[in-house]
Amino acid sequence: MGTTIKRIYTGLPEHLVKEVLWVERNYRINELSHQPGGFDIVIEYKSGNVLGYDWIKRPSHYIEKILQTEYIQEEKGFHQLTDDEQNALALKYIRAAYARNYKDKKNYDSAVFKQVWNSSMSFNTIVKALCAFEEDTVPFKNRLTVAEKFMKHSKISNIKQLNYFSLETGIVSKSFTKPFEVSGSLELGEMFHWDIFSEFPTQILEELWLNKQPDIRISDMSTTLQVTAVIEVFYNKVVLQVNSPSTGIRMVNDIPTIIKLYPTPFTLIVNDNGIHLFSKDKSCITIGGNPDEWVFSD
Secondary structure (H helix, E strand, O other): OOOOOOOOOOOOOHHHHOOEEEOOHHHOOOHHHHOOOEEEEEEEEOOOOEEEEEEEOOHHHHHHHHHHHHHOOOOOOHHHOOHHHHHHHHHHHEEEEEEEEEOOHHHOOOOOOEEEEEOOOOOOOHHHHHHHHHHHHOOOOOOOOHHHHHHHOOEEEEEEEEEEEOOOOOOEEEEEEEEEEEEEOOOOOOEEEEOOHHHOOHHHHHHHOOOOOOOEOHHHOOOEEEEEEEEEEOOOOEEEEEEOOOEEEEEEOOEEEEEEOOOOEEEEEEEOOEEEEEOOOOOEEEEEOOHHHOEEEO
16 A cells, blocks of 8 residues: 555545545554554544544454543543443544445455444444444454453463563573463452462562562462553553552461562553563563463353
8 A cells, every 4th residue: 555545435425525634653552553454434523523544453442442542531441331321422522433444455445434323323332333343344353352352251261381581681481381270350450360470480580579578488479460550452452550469478487477568560461472461670471372272261
């Protein structure tokens, strides 16, 4: 498609064709929006603005991100809203949504826009309408991403591999373990639980726990992380801020004593390559292997 992109308006109402302002690539923070192909969507806002977004891979998730970023001022994420709340938000700001799908250059010129949602469709949310359009135009899309599966379920089992990498020390570790589980939620304030840290050498564990204290048995520490902020939620990637435990165990004369610790912040990313935990010094644990072998359940 080259650096100058040919715009297609077939199917749009005539009064909108000259009004569409295509959002420039440098304003698009999702890396998938820099890869050609997918969907074009045009949103007619009640403010009078008509914005076009091209190379969208999942319009239903993209509109969630737009509404979350532009119009939700509270911490509650868009995906946490009820259908009625989602509808009320969309009805307040959006008049209509149009979309077209093209797999590649071959049908780029021929794919036409269809009105997917408008403000009279109070019986259906804009997200569900775009999702239905995706399923109708991309029938082969039947595989959920790891992020989508984790958002639907609270437990992942049959995980068999852990990777560790530190930019600071250059330590690299890859460990194949007996199958283990990760459980928890991607919601704000919720907890992740796992028992994987004991699989790593002590020096790696001590490096990951930045606020370590003397004589603490790291292997006995709670393996719980709390979600303190939801940074990004896309269909194929979730980015969270999480904190390490606020308590640990110190052994005094072989007697375990619970002590207070200073929680350490980490960035947790869920994508199709696994679950990644980044510390401030850019050390990273990846719960990986082959996610197709993972078992998701509640």
